[in-house]
Amino acid sequence: MNLRFLHLNDGIPSPAGPKNAGLDAATGTYMCMLDSDDYLEPGALGWWYQQITAEQADAVIAPVRHEAGGIIKTPRARPCRVRDLDPVKDGLAYATSMRGLWKSSIDGVGDVRYVPGLSTGEDLALGLQMYFSGAKFLFPKNGPAYVLGNSAEDRVTDRLLPLNDEFRAMAVLPEEWLQNLSVRQRKSIASKIARTSLIGAIRRRGPEHDWACKELAAVQAAAGILEGMAPAYRRAMTACDSKLLESSLTASEGSEFFRNAIKNHRDANLVSKIFTRKLQHNLDVDSQLRQLLRAALDRRS
Structure with a gap:
């Protein structure tokens, strides 16, 4: 070697x-x-x-x-x-x-x-x-x-970046490549990005964050990208996740509406954190319930 x-x-x-x-x-x-x-x-x-x-x-x-x-x-x-x-x-x-x-x-x-x-x-x-x-x-x-490893004192992935920077990765996904995927595949990708990137970023900042014009606009732009990628992806999201995503699209700058939506998401009950709004959508391969069941069946520790 x-x-x-x-x-x-x-x-x-x-x-x-x-x-x-x-x-x-x-x-x-x-x-x-x-x-x-x-x-x-x-x-x-x-x-x-x-x-x-x-x-x-x-x-x-x-x-x-x-x-x-x-x-x-x-x-x-x-x-x-x-x-x-x-x-x-x-x-x-x-x-x-x-x-x-x-x-x-x-x-x-x-x-x-x-x-x-x-x-x-x-x-x-x-x-x-x-x-x-x-x-x-x-x-x-x-x-x-x-x-x-746990030895790094300052990993880049742990920092709070401006949201425009944090969401750039989803904004530069090749459009032609995306359009050549099936609807089912785009929905899977949109569900993943919504959970781990968009909602994750909002939760890390919380309602106390300065949701000024640029930060809120970045959230709304990201939510718009996911809607364009696969409009049906939100059917597989939990009730509280879906509500937060809807609120992000309709919030206006400087209002308490979005902050309250983040608080409600944080304080949501267990049912709304696990189940979709419509019962049949819990059977969707991208649903949180299916994800939790797989994790429970994975006995590795």
């Missing part, structure tokens, strides 16, 4: 630059990306290589855990599902960070590149394009894991 250390000083506050520099320098058939402060469990790389070659797969999605020991239950794959993964049925959109072992060239993806210049979410477009490319993925849930 040849080990090279590369130096990059591009002056851009984005992790995409160093990652793309590494990809440009790589010459192997497979690639594995390791973020700062993270590490692999002993034997992980060799074990993944054995799996990917034995199954003639395009990628191995690594199980991920925290350094403290807790397993992160993403992607939200069906119980006992190790191969023949479906991007919608197995919730691959929830694991867009490239963790595991991948072919350096995958049909339908083109150049493997992170989106330059993004402060966060630089892997969203790449991960989604890979998962929805029709490639063959393996998910050995009980194999060696990718470990998220």
